[in-house]
Amino acid sequence: GQNIDQPTEMTATEGAIVQINCTYQTSGFNGLFWYQQHAGEAPTFLSYNVLDGLEEKGRFSSFLSRSKGYSYLLLKELQMKDSASYLCAVRPASGGSYIPTFGRGTSLIVHP
C-alpha cells in the first residue's frame, strides 16, 4: 500500500522562501510528482523526481531522497499567486506505474 503525508496548511510572506515536505511509505517507488492546485481548479504539473537530488525549475525546486522516503518542494520569491494547494503524488513501481497515489495536499497561504 501507499501512505503519503504532507502538512495540511502553511503560511508564508510574499517574497519569502517556503519548503513543503512530503514523506511516503510505499510498497514500491517509481517517481514522485508535485502538482499545484488553485482553489476550484484542476491540478497542474510542477515537477517530477525519480533520482535522488534537487531539480530546479525557476522559482520552484523539488528534492528527493529515496532512502528516506522524503521529498520537498521549495518555493522562492513567493508571490501572492502562489497561494494554492500543493499535492505530492507517488508512482508505484508495479501494478500500474501510471496510477500515482496522491497526498491530501498542503494549502499554502501567502500574505503581503
Added chain:
Amino acid sequence: DAMVIQNPRYQVTQFGKPVTLSCSQTLNHNVMYWYQQKSSQAPKLLFHYYDKDFNNEADTPDNFQSRRPNTSFCFLDIRSPGLGDAAMYLCATTLAGGPISGQETQYFGPGTRLLVL
C-alpha cells in the same frame, strides 16, 4: 492547444436524479482517469481506462459508472446521486507505455463541480 476539456464546469442535480459528466481530450493519450475530490482531500481515483480496458477501483460505489466510446471521450455516470456525492470530479489523461515512457505525467481537465440538492 492540446488539452483536456470537461463539461459542464458546474452541475446541479437533485437527489437521486441521474447525471452524466463528460470529458474529452485532444492529446491522444491512451489512459483516461476519473477522480473525485472533496474539499481539502486528495483526489480519489474512481476508475480508469487503459485504451478500452476498464479498471474499477475496489471501493468505487456501484452508483458510479463510466463509458469510453472512443479514445477522445470519456463519461462519468452517477445513477442516483446522493448528498455525499457532491464534490469536484476531475478527468485526467496520460500516455502510458509509449516510446518516451518515463514519468507519465497526468494532465487534468478543469473539473466539474457537482452540487446535489
